Amino acid sequence: MIVARSLLLFVLAAFAEIGGAWLIWQGWRENRGLWWVAAGVVALGAYGFVATLQPDANFGRILAAYGGVFVAGSLGWGMVVDKFRPDRWDVVGAAICLIGVAVIMYAPRHTP
Template identity: 80%
Template sequence: MSVVRSVALFLLAAIAEIGGAWLVWQGWREHRGLWWIASGVIALGAYGFVATFQSDPNFGRILAAYGGVFVAGSLAWGVLLDGFRPDRWDLIGAAICLAGVAVIMFAPRNT
C-alpha cells in the first residue's frame, strides 16, 4: 500500500472518529439533540471500518499508529471548529506523535 493511501485512510479515520465524538459532544453537552448524537454514533461506527482498509494485518500496529493521528487531528479539529488555540507544547507533542506514526507505519521491516 502506498504511503499516500495509508495517510489518506488515517485522515478519513480521524474525520470519522473525531467528528463522531464531536457530534455526540454537541448533541449532549450543547443540547443540540438526539439527531446530533445519532449522527455521531454512525460516524464512530464508520471509523471502525476505515481502519480495516489499511494494508498492514496487525490491528495493534494500525491502532497504535492511528493514536498519533488522533492526537494531532484532535488539536486541528479544535482549532477549526471550536476556536481552540494550541500552545507550543501542544504543537510539539503533536509533532512527536506524528513522528511516532511514521516510525510505526513506514519503518522498513524484515517480513
C-alpha cells in the first residue's frame, strides 16, 4: 500500500509540475496571456506540496527519484498534449530513468 501511495503521489507531482511548466510556456511563449502563466505558477506550487506527502522522509531521495518520473512524464505529456512522437532512444532513456526511480525508492533498506 505504501508503494502504491508513493507511485500515485509521483504521478500527481508530475502532472502538477509538467502541467504548470506547460501552462507558463503556453502563456508566455505562445502568447496566451498572463492568466495561463498564473495558473502555471499555482500548479508548480501544488507540485511542491505534493512532494511533502511522500512516505519517505528524505527530501533528497524523493527529489532524486522524482527526477526519473519527471523525465518519463514529460515525454508522455508531450505525446498526449503536443502530439510529440518520441524515438526509441527517448523511450530507452525514460525506461532507464524509471528503473532508477524503482531502485532509489523501493530497494530494500536495512536501517540500524
